[in-house]
Amino acid sequence: MKRFFILFFILSFKLSAQTVCDLQSRKKLESTLENLSQENNPNNPIHLQAIEIGQSFLKTPYVEKTLEVPGPEQLVINLMGVDCTTFVETVLGLTRISQMGKFSMKDFEEELKKIRYRQGENKGYTSRLHYFSDWIHDNEQKGIVMDMTQAIGGISYTNKPSFMTENPQFYPQLSQKENVDQLRIIESAIVKRSYYFIPKDQIHSVEEKIQSGDIIAITTTIPNLDMVHVGFAIEKNGRIHLLHASSKNKEVEISTLPLHDYLQGNRTQSGIMVGRLVELSK
Numbered sequence: 001m002k003r004f005f006i007l008f009f010i011l012s013f014k015l016s017a018q019t020v021c022d023l024q025s026r027k028k029l030e031s032t033l034e035n036l037s038q039e040n041n042p043n044n045p046i047h048l049q050a051i052e053i054g055q056s057f058l059k060t061p062y063v064e065k066t067l068e069v070p071g072p073e074q075l076v077i078n079l080m081g082v083d084c085t086t087f088v089e090t091v092l093g094l095t096r097i098s099q100m101g102k103f104s105m106k107d108f109e110e111e112l113k114k115i116r117y118r119q120g121e122n123k124g125y126t127s128r129l130h131y132f133s134d135w136i137h138d139n140e141q142k143g144i145v146m147d148m149t150q151a152i153g154g155i156s157y158t159n160k161p162s163f164m165t166e167n168p169q170f171y172p173q174l175s176q177k178e179n180v181d182q183l184r185i186i187e188s189a190i191v192k193r194s195y196y197f198i199p200k201d202q203i204h205s206v207e208e209k210i211q212s213g214d215i216i217a218i219t220t221t222i223p224n225l226d227m228v229h230v231g232f233a234i235e236k237n238g239r240i241h242l243l244h245a246s247s248k249n250k251e252v253e254i255s256t257l258p259l260h261d262y263l264q265g266n267r268t269q270s271g272i273m274v275g276r277l278v279e280l281s282k
Contacts, residue, residue, distance in 0.1 A: 018072075018073070018074050018075055018122050019074060019075040019076075019077065019109055019113075020069060020074050020075070020076055020077070021076075021077035021078070022078070022080075024080045025077055025078050025079045025080050026077075026105075028079040028080060029077065029079055029105060029108065030105065032056070032079065032094065033094075033103045033104070033105065033108065034103070036053070036094065036098050036103055037103040040098050040101065040103075045213075045279070046095060046096075046099055046213070046277045046278070046279050046280065047211055047212060047213025047214065047276070047277050048212065048213060049095050049098060049099065049213075050091055050092065050095040050213040050232060050277060051212050051213050051232065051234055051243065053091050053094050053095050053098070054087075054091045054232050054234075054243050054252075055234075055243065055254075057079075057082070057087065057090075057091065057252045058251075058252050058253065058254070059251050059252060059253075060079070060080070060081070060082055060087075060245070060251060060252045061080070061081045061082075061250060061251055062081070062082065062083060062245045062246060062247055062249075062250045062251055062252070063078075063080075063081025063082065063083065064083055064247075065083075066078045066081055066082070066083065066086060067086065067128070068171075068172065068173075070172075072124070073122055073124050073125045073127070073128065073173075074122075075109065075112060075113050075116065075122055077108070077109065077112065082245045082252065083245055083247070084229050084230045084231060084244055084245045084246075084247070085132065085135075085230055086245075087231070087244065087245040087252060088215060088230050088231065088232065089112060089115050089116055090112070091232070092115055092144070092215075092277070093108055093111040093112040093115055094108065095277070096111050096115075096144070096280065097111050099279075099280045100280060114142065114144075115139060115144060116128060116129060117129065118134075118138055119138070119141075119142070120142060124179075125173040125179055126179055126182040126183055126186065130164060130183075131161045131164075131186075131187075131190060131226050131227070132217050132226060132227040132230055133159055133161065133190060133195060133217070133226040133227060133273070134186065134190050134226075136215075136217065136273060136275050137190075137193060139275075140275075143278055144277070144278060145215060145275040145276060145277055145278060146275065146276045146278055147196075147273065147274070147275055148209075148214070148274045148275065148276045149195075149196040149197060149198060149272075149273045149274050150196040152198070152206050152209040152210065152274060153198060153202070153205070153206045153209070154196030154197050154198050154273070154274075155196060155197065155198075155199065156194070156195070156196060157195040157196050157197040157219060157271075157273075158195075159190060159191065159193070159195040159226050160187075160190075160191050160223065160224070161187055161190055161224060161225055161226040162187050162224045163222075163224045163225050164183055164187075165180055165183050165184050165187060166224060168180055190226070195273070196273070197219045197270070197271040197272060197273050198271050198272050198273075198274070199270065199271040200260070200263040200264065200269060200270060200271045200272070201264075202271075203240075203259055203260040203263065203271070203272060204258075204260040207239065207240045207258075207259070207260065210233050210240050210259075210274060211233065211235075211276070212232075212233055212234050212235045212240075213232060213233065213234075213276075213277055214232065214233040214274050214275065214276050214277075215230065215231075215232060215233075215274070215275035215276075215277070216230065216231055216232065216233050216242060216259065216272050216273075216274060217229075217230045217272060217273040217274075217275065218230065218263065218269050218271075218272055219269070219270045219271045219272065219273060220268050220269060220270055221267065221268050221269075221270045222268055227273070228268060228269060229244065229247075229269070230244070231243055231244025231245070232244070233259065233274075234254055236254065236258075239258035239259075239260075240258060240259045240260075241254050241255045241256075241257070241258055241259060241262075242254070242255040242259050242262055243255075259272070
C-alpha cells in the first residue's frame with residue numbers, strides 16, 4: 001500500500017512528462033497565480049513587479065539541491081523551499097508570465113523551463129544552466145535579461161569555471177561519463193567569452209546605477225567557480241540591499257547590511273555581476 005501511495009503521489013503532481021511538483025508546491029503555486037491574476041497591473045515595470053513578487057517569498061525556507069531528483073532530468077517546481085538560484089528563477093518566471101497576463105500553471109511551467117535550460121529546452125542534465133555566468137549569457141541571448149555590468153563600470157573578469165568536472169563525486173548525475181564530457185565542452189565555451197564584474201570595494205560608487213529588481217550575481221576568488229551567490233537588488237533607505245535566499249539564515253530575506261557592506265565580510269566574495277530584466281513588449 002505504501003509503495004502504491006508513493007507512486008500515485010509522484011504521478012499525480014506532474015504537470016507534464018518532464019515536470020514534477022509536489023502537492024504543497026502545487027497548492028502554493030495555484031494560490032500565487034490566483035493572487036497575481038487579481039492584483040496584476042500590466043503597466044507595472046517588470047523590475048518593480050519582480051521585487052513585489054520576490055518579497056512575497058520572504059521567510060520561505062532555504063533548501064539545497066531541490067532540483068536533484070533521481071532519474072532523467074526533470075523540471076522541478078518547488079515553491080516551499082528554495083536555494084538562491086531557484087528563488088531567482090521562480091520569481092523571474094512568475095514576473096514574466098504576469099507581465100504577459102498569463103496565469104496558468106502551464107504558463108509558469110513553460111516560462112521556468114525557458115529560464116532554467118540552455119536555449120529553453122530540457123535536453124537532459126547538462127542542458128540545465130549550472131554555472132550562473134552561463135545562465136546570464138544564455139538568458140541574455142533569449143532576451144530575458146541584459147548584462148549591465150560593463151555599462152555601469154565593470155572591469156574585465158577572468159572566468160574559468162571547472163568545479164563540476166573536477167569534482168564529479170558531488171553530483172550523482174556526473175557518474176555518467178558522457179555528462180562529464182559534455183560539461184567540459186560547456187566549461188570550455190564559458191572560458192572563451194568576455195565577462196565583467198564590479199569589484200566589491202567599488203560597489204558603493206556604482207550603487208546609483210543599480211535599480212531594484214536587478215539580478216545580483218556575486219563573483220568569487222575561488223578560481224574554479226564563477227559565482228557563489230545570487231539574488232535581487234532592492235533599495236532600502238536609499239541604499240541597495242540584497243533580496244535573496246540566505247544559506248546562512250536559512251530563509252528568503254532582505255540583507256540587513258547594504259550590498260557593498262554585505263560583501264566586505266566574506267573573503268571568497270570578490271564582487272558582482274548585474275543583470276537587468278528586459279521589459280516585455282506590450
